Amino acid sequence: MKKTILSLTVLTALALGTASAQTTIKIATLSPLSGGQSDLGTQIRNGATLAVNEYKAQFKKLGFDLSLTPYDDQADPATGTAAARKIAADRQILAVVGTLNSGVAIPSSAALVASHVAMVSPANTNNLVTDRGLSNMNRIVARDDAQGPAGANFIISTLKGKKVYILNDKTAYGEGLAAEVEKTLKSKGVAVAANEGTEEKSDFSSIIAKIKLQKPDVIYFGGIYNQVGVFVKQLRESGVATPIVGGDGLDSTQIATIAGKGATNIFYTTVSAPPESLPAAKTLAALYQKTFNAPVQGFGVFGYDAAKVVLQGVLAAARANGNKAPSRIQVESAIRKGSFTGLLSGNVSFNSVGDRKSATIYVMSIMDQQYKLSTTVAVKPVKQ
Structure with a gap:
């Protein structure tokens, strides 16, 4: 009798354990949480964390335990790809928010496509991220072929530049952005030194x-704040006051910290809205400060929005599946074909290759270490 009771107890425990595992749904973040670009990568993870916390109750009503699993890609393609393989192996992870770097997104999404793990990027701008036509790769930000011309046009119309010296950081992100800037400048008669x-x-x-x-x-300079900040500091110390323009890789408060007093006459395009430009972000900003004891930045807002796209996609897939845990393929399809509302950066829907159908580019200025929104540009992807 004791053996029978013991056996029943063990079987019951095993059954409960299996049921619990089946009702657990995870999403992952993939971004640099250590190293020189961790300021932005941490913002993405933290923004996604707040979205997950917000949606836990909705998932609980359907019988699911929702959790977030963050992965550190160290802004390195090989590290990111290795993390992607770990994500693919964890069957409870249904989608990924990430990455920060296009050079990481390209191989990571390729590593995940066979497993149908959807990715929603809050940051990647290189054209190749979506031009490959992968079913799992999406982004809520504008592409380089929109951001590059926006930066070039700002140089021409606002800064009145006639001769431009272009630098890039030799990454997929930096080279792609610099190439688009160069192409636009030359097409409008501006000399590229x-x-x-x-x-x-x-x-x-x-x-x-x-x-x-x-x-x-x-x-x-098509590059990231930790490199460009050092360049700016040394350039200003050498007596050169020439305006510096960059892309969203400069979108960090750390560039002013690194460049010090040299952080002036700097401009950058960014695909992530400065929180102060989004009235709806005030509540998130207060919650972010309370939760993480730090101010939210643009990529924190877009990490939050990208996570909301993922979570709404998972919920839609679950409801279409009779309120049962959806498959990765169902989630992948729900994200690509869905229409997502209630986001701080506006409603989101994707075209056939995963580009946001309507995005905004923001042009920021840094003068005497102070950040200010200069202008905004509404853009649509080349392919609809």
Whole structure:
């Protein structure tokens, strides 16, 4: 009798354990949580965390336990791809919010496509991210072929640049953005003194010497804040006050910290809205500050929005599946074909390759270490 009771107890425990596992739904984040770009990657994870916390009750009503699993890609393609394989192996993870870097998104999404793990990026702008036509890759931000021309047009119309020196960081992101800027500038008769790639992080003296010889009206740098901040600091210390323009890789308060007093006459396009430009983001900003003891930035807002797209997609797939846990394929399809509302950056729907049908580019300025919104540009993807 005791053996029978014990056996029943064990079987019951095992059954309960299995049921619990079946009702657990996870989403993952993939972004740099360590290293030089962790400021932005942490914002993405934190924004997604707040969205997950907000949606837990809705999932609970359907009988699901919702959780977030963050992965650190260190802004490195190989590390990100290895993390993607771990995500694919965890069958409870139905979708991913990420990545920050296009160079990480491209191989990571390729590693996940066979498992039908959907990705919704809050940051990736390189054209190739979606031009490959993968069924699982989506983004809620504008592409380089929109951001690059927006930056070039700002150089022409606002800064009145006639000669531009272009730098890039030799990544998929930096090279792609710089190429789009160069193409637009040349098409409008602006002289491009150089489009130089550099992986330098600490000593820009040789590049600064070339810039001084060329005497450009504007310098464009397709790169990330931790590298560009050092360049700006050394450029200003050398006596060069030329305006510097960049892309959304500069969208971090850390660039002003790194460049110090040199953080002036800097402009950047960004695909993530400054929180102060979105009235609906005030509540999120207060919650973010309370939860993480830090101010929310643009990628925190877009990490939140990308997570809401994922979560609404999972819920839609679950409801279409009779309120049962959906498959990855069902979630992948629900995200690509869905229409998502209640987001801070506006409603979201995707075209056939995963680009947002209507996006906004923001142009920011940094003057004497102070950030300010200069203008906004509404854009649509090339392919509808």
